[in-house]
Amino acid sequence: MTNISFTDISLAHERILHMVQRTPIVQSTLLNTWLGHDIYFKVECLQTTGAFKLRGASNFIAKLAQNNSLPKHIVANSSGNHAQAVAYAAKHFNIPVTIYCTKSISTVKAAATAYYGATLAQFDDRPSADKAVELASKQPGVVWIPPFNHPDIIAGQGTAALEALQQTSDIDAIFVPCGGGGLAAGTLIAAKHIRPNAKVIGVEPLMANDAARSLRAGHIIALDKAPITLADGAATPSVGEHTFKYLKQLDAFYEVDEQQIAYWTQWLQHLLKLHIEPTCAMVMQGVKEYLQNVPKHLSIGNKRQQILVIISGGNISAQSMVAIWQEDHLKYPPSL
Structure with a gap:
């Protein structure tokens, strides 16, 4: 298994400077x-x-x-953000793209993916789409870009944390959503180099x-059926062997229920x-639980x-927005 270093993330950052936005901190x-x-x-929204x-x-x-290949x-294979990303990035190099997805793909994401020039191949379920993309990838001259389980994907995702840590100082803890684990893995690698004391x-x-x-469990466990959650960006059936290696090095991990996500x-x-x-808003529930336990676990008193x-x-699809606003949570301000 390939080790991914901070150098890989730094090189990725230089490689994609002209292709991505340096997003702000708010x-x-x-x-x-x-x-x-x-x-x-x-x-990153x-x-x-x-x-x-x-x-x-x-x-x-x-x-x-860069390698002339x-x-x-x-x-x-994707029904969401990875589909749009691959379509957009490939368009930059004038390479045709086919995205294999389910027929349940949101109309917004399907339209955006098609707008960026990709062809959508839609299937009744995720296993069928996954099988089809695997077969297609074996054709001459075809490359399959996985959504998270690849060193170059992880290195690229880690550039978000690299930038963020350049834009801030004295960070005590970094929170990241986890689906397949690419963003979490890249964040860990970048953070441990730039802010080794940050959790x-x-x-x-x-x-x-x-x-x-x-x-x-200490080993990869796949879900036995497609999960149904408001955080659809994290509804992956399992993490990958490349990402799991780094997920095991995280300082903590939180699970969030649907009401807290909304x-x-x-x-x-x-x-x-x-x-x-x-998918990323849910991270704040982890932040809340962490902050509630900071004095007890870190023995740092009332340090801010x-x-x-x-x-x-x-x-976000219109359907998801409707589900999120079924109940008015703004009546109850956040607190510890």
């Missing part, structure tokens, strides 16, 4: 006042294509170009907790005035913690 004075700590948000996924896809393809065709903490939905189960999606959208996905949160994306 804060909410009101949220900081309510929680008594300082929360910094790296807003403002990234081109609306999510961090563009970093990994761009690095993967740009590295092929661009393929004739690119394929990927790196993963968060995933309780209804799609394959990573948490795997961490408890609560924090509403509040972050309200406080930050940004269109934020449930400096927390970095990676806001991974902002692509």
